[in-house]
Amino acid sequence: MSLYKNDRFEFVKLSVESILNQTYKHFDFYVQYDGPIREEVDSYLSGLEDERMRIQKRAENKGLAQSLNDLLNIVMSAGYEYIARMDADDISELNRFERQIQYFDEHPKVECLGTWAVEIMGDGGEYYRKQMPESHEDCKKLFRKRDCMIHPTVIFRRSYIEKSGLYSLDTYFGEDTMMWAQGFVAGCVFANVPEYLFRFRLDDNFFKRRRGWKHAKGIFTLRHKVNKMLHYGVMADFWALAYAGAKMMPICMLNVIYKTARK
Template sequence: MCGIWDIVNMTEYRIPKVSIIMSVYDGIDIRFLYKAMDSIFNQTFKNIEVIIVLDDVKREDIKECVYFSDKGFEKKLILLENSKEEGFVACLNKAIEKSTGDYIARMDSDDISLPNRIEKQVKFLEENKEIDTLGTFAYEIDEADQIIFENSMPISYEEIKRNFLIRNPFIHPTLMFRRAFFEKVGPYNPVYRYMEDYELWCRMLYKGVYAENLPEFLYMFRVDKNFYKRRSGFKKAILNAKIKYSFIKNMHLPPHAFLYLIIPFIVKTAPEPLSKLFYRYFRK
């Protein structure tokens, strides 16, 4: 497997382990879940464990899908079941605590990881020890798996930091973290539900923890009919402004940076037709 990395002395190389974490809830479209699971277990990189948190899931078809997906894959699946709904952020933190991998990779239950996604991210992180987390570019797809947008992101750490107030610099489910990342930055903060990733990046940049995006399209991010609705609203605009305010204050940015606090209100409180237009420029 690692021969493709051109490793000369195989006896001195230990293949790292990757924990892929995912939360699943009752509202998931079972068709999309099957595709997500299939994409995980058919990665070219094989030294993985898959940690799935079922968040108060009652549907038997979901449980059957998850259990069936692990058939023939050497019991790589670790399943955690919440007896009551705990929410997305709590599920992520629970999966991270349970993980044993050298790397922790995100994955959403209705998306698709392209076959060499994990392999390429591991290769990059193995060769760039100063980077603690790595995202990728992604294709946005509709409910029929058709590509509707190619979402490229800032690549270097300096670009990420420079663009933070303008847009979310990562596509959250494409991220792969070193285990040490969460020791340095801390876990996801449940106070910032729906903005938990953006707040985490704020702490990351403040603490000087290095991150980059791999400039390759390795992920398919599903945009369903409720996509814009989930990302809009006054409460989310307030949370966004609080995160930006913290970033400006902690990074000692000049006063004109506070103008960026206005952006979330425009984007997140606008009527849906306008929010769709703004979305291409202001992800969060």
């Protein structure tokens, strides 16, 4: 988990508790402070009496991708077999780790494993139930159009990071999209547990922050690069252009598209 100055105490507390209270207990919890964070958040985390907590601090904000890479370097050196993602405003169901580890045991070739998620608003109310493809083949098929994994739901096998490498630092915002592309290029196997094991929070400015020319240009540039990496062809660029174009629409229309385009 990476934290930065805008992370709210009440959301961080729910997020952290959802990890520490997992039914699967055998893990260490690494948290990276990406620059200064709110005093009440630091006080809460520093006061946790749980030997699994591992807090890393730095004074400068360097972004999510750098924070995740810093943590990956630590956990890879420590020899962990599985590496789970978590965001500071989301909530894992308490059996998330247990079900994902069980799935890994039953599917030994899978190296990147996500789950379905219930998207919630700032007040915790349900917004949308997001299902993702289960099989590797269906994940790769969907990736021609859009992401096939919900980033904070993912657990990696160690072998995934060994093959794909770290998060890209030269994307505008899509370090997760590029991570999936690197994995596909490296021959990694993807899957999703077909269960709602996660609550993904959409903040009040979710759509406002995800529209406009800069965001649209960033999406097309990223997806075009991915399409070239995976030899997806011209049709995939058409989908990238449509995806980018949607980001130029009014927020009310973007809200409708966000739901209907994913069915």
